Amino acid sequence: MGAPHTATVVPPGFALQGKVAPPGSKSITNRALLLAALANGTSRLTGALKSDDTRHMSNALRQMGVTVDEPDDTTFVVTSGGYLQAPEGPLFLGNAGTAMRFLTAAVATVNGDVTLDGDAYMQKRPIGPLLDALRAGGIEVSSATGCPPVVVKGNGSLTAKTFEIDGGLSSQYVSALLMLAACGTAAIDVKLTGKDIGARGYVDLTLACMQAFGASVEVVDDVTWRIAATGYHACDYVIEPDASAATYLWAAQALTGGAIDLGVPDDCFTQPDASAQRVIAAYPAMPAVINGSQMQDAVPTLAVLAAFNNTPVRFTELANLRVKECDRVQALHDGLNAIRPGLATVEGDDLLVAADPALAGSHCDALIDTHSDHRMAMCFALAGLKVSGIRLLDPECVGKTYPGYWDALRSLGVTVNMAERSA
Incomplete structure (x- = not known):
């Protein structure tokens, strides 16, 4: 069998607990x-x-x-x-x-x-x-x-x-x-x-x-x-641990009601994306409006988390996200709507996530194009903690910043299935 082309995260059905050290920044x-x-x-x-x-x-x-x-x-x-x-x-x-x-x-x-x-x-x-x-x-x-x-x-x-x-x-x-x-x-x-x-x-x-x-x-x-x-x-x-990587672990903890020890206090990070921790801690009562300009790499994490929030979330000032590894505003829109049509809309450079707590425990047949963007792969893996059937293209792209991401999830008890993409 050749290199895997899709990853499917199996919803664990239990609170994720354990210790995971994020990579360096x-x-x-x-x-x-x-x-x-x-x-x-x-x-x-x-x-x-x-x-x-x-x-x-x-x-x-x-x-x-x-x-x-x-x-x-x-x-x-x-x-x-x-x-x-x-x-x-x-x-x-x-x-x-x-x-x-x-x-x-x-x-x-x-x-x-x-x-x-x-x-x-x-x-x-x-x-x-x-x-x-x-x-x-x-x-x-x-x-x-x-x-x-x-x-x-x-x-x-x-x-x-x-x-x-x-x-x-x-x-x-x-x-x-x-x-x-x-x-x-x-x-x-x-x-x-x-x-x-x-x-x-x-x-x-x-x-x-x-x-x-x-x-x-x-x-x-x-x-x-x-x-x-x-x-x-x-x-x-x-070099301090990577705050952007930490956002996935904070979100995995929030989504499953778990307790993941990152080995360092949440307030030890000096990187801008660390401010996302406060927003994640508010889940499932995230703010109605989140300005993404000062924590740009955390927006994909927060957008997927918002899909399961109690109330809709509008992400503003995302223009810079359009010129990252891919157009992340559009990629988030497309991926969320692949999970459930109507879950996300784009207005200018704003992303609106409709939020639907009832998504948790559901099944979908979604093949999400990560555009070889590490952040798209890692954030939509979080959706797989709550919704079964989500397949992610090009899971190896996490190697750009977090080569051990899939192993980190597995160390917490999560099943991640890698497979060749069927023709």
Whole structure:
């Protein structure tokens, strides 16, 4: 039998109890990997995530002359001269959005041309605003479509004085420019052209990580940071568990009335998606309106949970979800309606989940297209805890950020059946 093509979660019929340690934070791991690569010396990153996304980042850094050792399943040891070298060939980054955006900025420091490319999904993900900001800062960049592949022509020196970006489009653009800015020949201001940031909490994560690696950041005003030309210094850095991954476990606990020990207190997370815990704890009386802009990766979890809530839920400010690994607003709409027609509707960038507690214990014949998006696979697996018959396409895509997801569910007593998709 070949690789499985569908997964079916069998409703357990009992409260899930046990201990599951979430993997390390993807967001923090990829930031720390890049900053360690830009730092002179050896950095030890512990508690790190090993997944498709971090593999693409670490492999790209290796292509640019950085030594990245992996002594165990949760550690990276990164040794660098404090700079990136021009790679011999293109950097292939799969569908790793953080790696693509962060490296597109970082390779501006390379002396030579760098091509960054990804898979078919990545080639549809916009990066034009970041390229415009780099170009305005004097960096030669090009893309035929406004999406990858991207070509950056570096001269080994960063002389920009200012980078300006609309942070409302993606916090990753802001983070990419902030991390690059410490590599300048003089201080660089990173300015927002508007006051909104797609997920400000992720920018705070970036700044904290930069400062741990020796960067000096001055907050000039609400929309401007001044980054000194310090470069980065090697350090040992501990990465916290992934809050986005934790949302699936919190939701599984809520849906089954269980008690899942994550090994860390709920309030230990500094990542934005951790705010979803309070919303999940309110189930089955979730708020009538949930603003998804500051906890974007938690929205799929919350939307599936809302399907079983006592009252309808409207999710607002989801525009950024349309340019993730897939159009998550549409994918959530389609998946929920495959479970029960009329369960979800879309109004602009809002998602309305009708909510139907009577779904629990029902059966459906739903084949849900995950669009090879790890978050679609993991969130709709939660629906399988309460509704039988749900089949998920491409379950292996969870490897992007949580390779052990299916094993985690099994460790709690959940049956997960993998099968070839019938023709």
